[in-house]
Amino acid sequence: MASRDSSYSTHLIDGDGIFNVAGIETFMKEVKLAECGLSYALVSIMGPQSSGKSTLLNNLFGTNFREMDAFKGRSQTTKGIWMARCAGIEPCTLVMDLEGTDGRERGEDDTAFEKQSALFALAVSDIVLINMWCHDIGREQAANKPLLKTVFQVMMRLFSPRKTTLLFVIRDKTRTPLENLEPVLREDIQKIWDSVPKPQAHMETPLSEFFNVEVVALSSYEEKEEQFREQVANLRQRFHHSIAPGGLAGDRRGVVPASGFSFSSQQIWKVIKENKDLDLPAHKVMVATVRCEEIANEKYAAFAANEEWCKLEETVQSGPITGFGKKLNSLLDVYLSEYDAEAIYFDEGVRSAKQKQLQEKLLQLVQPAFQSALGHVRSGTLDKFKETFDKALERGEGFSEAANNCIEFCMAQFDKACADVVIEQANWDTYKVREKLQRDIDAHVASVRAAKISELTSSYEEKLKESLSGPVEALLDGANSDTWPSIRNLLRRETESAVLGFSSAVSGFDMDEDTRQKMILSLEDYARSVVEGKAKEEAGRVLIRMKDKFTMLFSHDSDSMPRVWTGKEDIRAITKTARSASLKLLSVMAVIRLNDNDTDNIEKTLAVALVDSSNSAANKSITMVDPLASSTWEQVPSSNTLITPVQCKSLWRQFKTETEYSVSQAISAQEANKRSNNWLPPPWAIVALVILGFNEFMTLLRNPLYLGLIFVGYLLVKALWMQLDVSGEFRNGALPGIISLTSKFIPTIMNLMKKLAEEGQNPANNNPQRNQSKINHNALTRNAVSSSASSNVTSLDNEKEHSSPSKYE
Numbered sequence: 044m045a046s047r048d049s050s051y052s053t054h055l056i057d058g059d060g061i062f063n064v065a066g067i068e069t070f071m072k073e074v075k076l077a078e079c080g081l082s083y084a085l086v087s088i089m090g091p092q093s094s095g096k097s098t099l100l101n102n103l104f105g106t107n108f109r110e111m112d113a114f115k116g117r118s119q120t121t122k123g124i125w126m127a128r129c130a131g132i133e134p135c136t137l138v139m140d141l142e143g144t145d146g147r148e149r150g151e152d153d154t155a156f157e158k159q160s161a162l163f164a165l166a167v168s169d170i171v172l173i174n175m176w177c178h179d180i181g182r183e184q185a186a187n188k189p190l191l192k193t194v195f196q197v198m199m200r201l202f203s204p205r206k207t208t209l210l211f212v213i214r215d216k217t218r219t220p221l222e223n224l225e226p227v228l229r230e231d232i233q234k235i236w237d238s239v240p241k242p243q244a245h246m247e248t249p250l251s252e253f254f255n256v257e258v259v260a261l262s263s264y265e266e267k268e269e270q271f272r273e274q275v276a277n278l279r280q281r282f283h284h285s286i287a288p289g290g291l292a293g294d295r296r297g298v299v300p301a302s303g304f305s306f307s308s309q310q311i312w313k314v315i316k317e318n319k320d321l322d323l324p325a326h327k328v329m330v331a332t333v334r335c336e337e338i339a340n341e342k343y344a345a346f347a348a349n350e351e352w353c354k355l356e357e358t359v360q361s362g363p364i365t366g367f368g369k370k371l372n373s374l375l376d377v378y379l380s381e382y383d384a385e386a387i388y389f390d391e392g393v394r395s396a397k398q399k400q401l402q403e404k405l406l407q408l409v410q411p412a413f414q415s416a417l418g419h420v421r422s423g424t425l426d427k428f429k430e431t432f433d434k435a436l437e438r439g440e441g442f443s444e445a446a447n448n449c450i451e452f453c454m455a456q457f458d459k460a461c462a463d464v465v466i467e468q469a470n471w472d473t474y475k476v477r478e479k480l481q482r483d484i485d486a487h488v489a490s491v492r493a494a495k496i497s498e499l500t501s502s503y504e505e506k507l508k509e510s511l512s513g514p515v516e517a518l519l520d521g522a523n524s525d526t527w528p529s530i531r532n533l534l535r536r537e538t539e540s541a542v543l544g545f546s547s548a549v550s551g552f553d554m555d556e557d558t559r560q561k562m563i564l565s566l567e568d569y570a571r572s573v574v575e576g577k578a579k580e581e582a583g584r585v586l587i588r589m590k591d592k593f594t595m596l597f598s599h600d601s602d603s604m605p606r607v608w609t610g611k612e613d614i615r616a617i618t619k620t621a622r623s624a625s626l627k628l629l630s631v632m633a634v635i636r637l638n639d640n641d642t643d644n645i646e647k648t649l650a651v652a653l654v655d656s657s658n659s660a661a662n663k664s665i666t667m668v669d670p671l672a673s674s675t676w677e678q679v680p681s682s683n684t685l686i687t688p689v690q691c692k693s694l695w696r697q698f699k700t701e702t703e704y705s706v707s708q709a710i711s712a713q714e715a716n717k718r719s720n721n722w723l724p725p726p727w728a729i730v731a732l733v734i735l736g737f738n739e740f741m742t743l744l745r746n747p748l749y750l751g752l753i754f755v756g757y758l759l760v761k762a763l764w765m766q767l768d769v770s771g772e773f774r775n776g777a778l779p780g781i782i783s784l785t786s787k788f789i790p791t792i793m794n795l796m797k798k799l800a801e802e803g804q805n806p807a808n809n810n811p812q813r814n815q816s817k818i819n820h821n822a823l824t825r826n827a828v829s830s831s832a833s834s835n836v837t838s839l840d841n842e843k844e845h846s847s848p849s850k851y852e
């Protein structure tokens with residue numbers, strides 16, 4: 044169909060009753076109907092065929108409906124229902140031109156379409172124009188009577204219809220004034236209304252309940268066109284702002300929002316075609332449901348594709364976003380507001396429900412991003428806490444104080460950051476994330492506390508080890524009756540000092556009393572274990588210690604000077620003393636005695652079993668029960684045993700075997716010394732020598748030459764005696780003395796001769812005083828060397844091996 048400048052029309056329902064879906068969609072877009080909300084009106088026109096309906100609409104609304112050519116005669120022009128937008132009328136007014144109701148072409152059988160189209164027009168229109176000829180008023184066989192009957196009948200099929208304006212347009216009015224015509228017409232209408240069968244509920248309902256009846260009369264378009272146009276122009280004025288209260292379309296109760304018009308009209312037509320009753324309120328809800336759903340889906344899709352949101356969603360995966368909540372809030376607001384704006388005219392219940400659904404869907408969409416943002420806040424706060432806490436500890440703040448201050452500060456920071464992330468519409472709880480953060484922080488504090496305490500414990504253990512190990516070793520080495528009491532005192536003193544220091548150091552860690560006590564106990568146990576460990580270590584080398592002890596006492600005198608076995612020493616007593624000391628050491632080392640009430644008779648048992656019994660066995664051969672034939676000590680728990688009785692016995696045997704050599708060496712040395720000191724001949728030989736050699740002796744004394752020779756010989760022998768240190772060489776026995784003297788004799792003679800020759804050549808050296816001091820010096824040196832050489836019996840052989848003539852130069 045051609046269209047006029049300001050009008051656009053569409054064939055809404057064709058002659059076969061097919062709804063033109065594409066046509067209405069295009070029409071709505073063309074006239075921008077969806078934007079109108081509720082501000083639009085819909086006018087329909089019914090009436091007999093060829094009664095000038097299209098002519099009226101075109102003149103009244105500036106539409107472009109096809110009119111019948113007057114010269115071709117009356118025949119049906121309009122098929123089905125056409126729709127157009129009225130030009131120049133505000134608000135937007137749509138008009139529907141219905142197929143004539145009594146057309147000859149369709150006949151009686153087609154009345155069904157007339158009824159359907161009448162019902163459709165009543166259901167969707169605000170104003171229905173009933174076009175009728177003036178001369179039909181008051182006539183029994185008037186052409187519009189069946190039409191009105193149809194209108195009233197279908198009206199009953201609408202549940203809770205809104206009040207529609209029925210504007211009767213009387214065409215080709217006569218000279219009879221309208222004031223006279225109108226009552227007659229209203230009487231005709233009332234008669235028809237009364238004659239229409241009604242359901243029980245509307246039996247007494249007056250016509251005015253359903254319809255607002257208006258009447259207007261127009262002159263003949265064909266005969267009095269001028270007047271016609273003038274009257275039409277006046278009538279047009281009534282359509283301006285028709286939706287205002289009191290206007291022609293004043294009842295707005297059942298209006299479907301413009302954006303739902305297409306769907307609504309399709310559905311209504313569908314229901315009418317199916318010959319079902321039309322429940323307009325239910326229909327309205329249905330339209331609202333569908334339309335709100337559509338709008339909500341549109342908004343959801345638009346949000347999901349929104350560039351800003353996509354960027355936000357992507358960025359939040361990799362890091363925190365400042366003002367995340369605010370940005371998302373405003374974005375959500377935009378789309379929810381758009382929904383509200385578009386769905387505002389639909390049923391409120393439906394609209395709210397769909398809005399809620401949309402909001403839920405949108406929030407579901409953004410929730411992962413929100414969780415990511417919240418996760419960044421949580422991890423960021425945790426990192427911040429770790430950093431702040433470390434710094435506070437570095438500054439020297441007390442542990443608990445630092446932890447509490449940092450927790451308070453960081454939790455406040457978290458709350459602040461959460462407020463920046465929170466999405467107002469969602470009202471999501473951040474409590475769980477806060478709790479997780481709190482748990483993480485607590486775990487971190489606990490781990491740092493554990494590390495610090497472990498560090499402290501280690502340092503105190505180290506100190507304890509240092510302060511106990513050396514002294515315990517020294518005390519055990521001393522091995523006397525005070526050894527274990529001293530060790531106990533040392534352990535007590537050092538443990539108390541460590542516990543005091545440790546307690547003070549951990550006081551800032553906000554530790555519960557139980558844990559603190561456990562740690563102190565553990566420290567005390569550690570101290571004890573150090574002593575026990577040291578004792579075990581020393582017990583492991585008890586044999587060496589015993590031998591050292593023996594050697595120390597056996598080879599040194601009471602002044603700790605190396606012993607010289609001159610023959611006067613009581614080797615038996617010395618050996619006994621040294622062995623006793625070694626046995627004492629063994630008894631001290633045998634068990635751990637760290638408790639004040641630790642008592643045992645190990646020393647006595649060892650003495651009886653190892654010393655006394657051996658003497659008895661040797662002397663008296665008495666058979667007795669061996670107290671050392673056991674692996675436990677009486678009164679001593681096995682945990683405190685370091686050396687079992689059996690081990691003691693074995694160790695003693697080994698000790699004795701390994702020290703026996705030293706004793707026998709000492710005895711040999713002593714015997715040899717005794718023999719070497721006894722070099723004079725026996726007294727009877729001396730007496731015999733004096734008696735028998737008396738004459739020769741007197742001869743020598745009476746001859747001065749012999750006396751001089753004897754004197755010179757004496758001096759020479761004396762000098763050699765001194766030079767060779769003959770008495771010193773024989774101190775260790777005759778044989779070693781002879782061997783040593785033999786090796787020294789020839790070099791000494793040679794040396795003396797060389798010196799005498801040098802002195803003969805250099806008279807300056809013939810100073811008797813100087814020579815004497817030199818001799819004295821040499822004598823002193825020899826004495827010192829000799830003393831050193833004889834300092835240790837066991838080193839005697841070595842001394843012999845390494846001594847050489849050059850040592851005495």
Ligand SMILES: Nc1nc2c(ncn2[C@@H]2O[C@H](COP(=O)(O)OP(=O)(O)OP(=O)(O)O)[C@@H](O)[C@H]2O)c(=O)[nH]1
Nearest residue numbers: 092093094095096097098111113119120121143264
């Ligand atoms: N007597 C008279 N004839 C008119 C008037 N207005 C229009 N006509 C004529 O009536 C004939 C039918 O006009 P339409 O406007 O096509 O009538 P219609 O009711 O739309 O026809 P259908 O759509 O076929 O039902 C045309 O020849 C018009 O010239 C009028 O006011 N009086």
